[in-house]
Amino acid sequence: MLKDKKILLGVCGGIAAYKTSFLIRLLIKEGAQVQVVMTPEAQQFITSLTLSTLSKRPVLTAYYDPENGEWNNHVELALWADLLVIAPATANTLAKMAHGLCDNLLLAIYLSAKCPVCFAPAMDLDMWIHPTTKSNVALLQGFAKHHLIPPGTGELASGLSGEGRLAEPEEIIQFLIRFFDDDSLPLSGKNILVSAxxxxxxxxxxxxxxxxxxxxxxxxxxxxxxxxxASVTLVSGPTNLPTPKGCHRIDVTSAGEMLTACLSAADGADIIIMSAAVADYTPAKVSDKKIKKTEDLFEIKLKKTTDILAELGKRKKSKQLLAGFALETDNEEDNALSKLKRKNLDFIVLNSLRDKGAGFSGDTNKVTILDKQGNKTELPLKSKEDVAKDIIDYAIKLIPSTI
Structure with a gap:
């Protein structure tokens, strides 16, 4: 699927830059045309001679050649490419991309690109989990045609072990093949936001x-x-579950944090599925010290949280599919239909705590899917993996009329 694809490969300054030599070989083996663009810092980690030899093209590192004045036209380069891949993408470059800074040839090409952009972060654990980096990645994923190639987990250059490793070249190749292979995978090229x-x-x-x-x-x-x-952003409240392979996970704790993360990631999402159980109320005042047990009767004043699903419904674009969940204990269908209409959803997944085996914590669920066209699909008790398949199959059927 990569044969004759024109790929601009941006290489940034990090220890993982050495892996780009293997990535280029695999791209060439798949039949792609590869033009490498290096940041000035990248040249400290791997030579342009190595990458030009492997790509069979001169590596570009600056706006022009100071010896003869020849200009590397960033606009023409951006128009040439079918895809811009930035690997490794450092925290520094991600920040510049997110905020429109332009101080090297790669960033000038990025800002001129009309083609899709795939970026593969690589940095140490503490840098990767820093709120600024998380915010920049979420912001980039909110841009149209931007796709995250999630970093791997393992030993890092600092000696720490954790998330932040550049995805292996073989994994990047498979990601790109899936990206271009629209016929084989129904969600290829789609950005999906899921809350949980x-x-x-x-x-x-x-x-x-x-x-x-x-x-x-x-x-x-x-x-x-x-x-x-799909390129998946998973906004997750506190759980003990491992990050699903291929997903970019954003950890949050409160409803306010989930609101911020979801609104940031939603703008560029083709499909949004909000399955998180978000608190409707939060304490009006939070004590900065542990409250001692003194009174027989203790009251906490609560205030409403912002309704995340309703906010997403207000901001929903014409070609965006939005789905929510409704966990009910009484008047289940009426309550779910009301939520569907009030929050501008395309469909809603209803489950009832009165159904044995459904609801929180367990490994099974029993749901009914209701959509804005008035259709109702009742499903039997199944494993949550099988219920997920039913939900995604339903979403895929709606894609042609929505996206």
């Missing part, structure tokens, strides 16, 4: 208001979307 898990609303430094959501349903949806070729 509970939120915890702090009362004091040691106590919170929460719920029993395990996140299993949302994680099953995110995992399947990635397997079907």
């Amino acid at each position: 898990g509970p939120t915890y609303e702090a009362i004091d430094p040691v106590r919170f208001i929460g719920n029993h959501s395990s996140g299993k349903m949302g994680y099953a949806i995110a995992k399947l979307c990635a397997q079907l070729g």
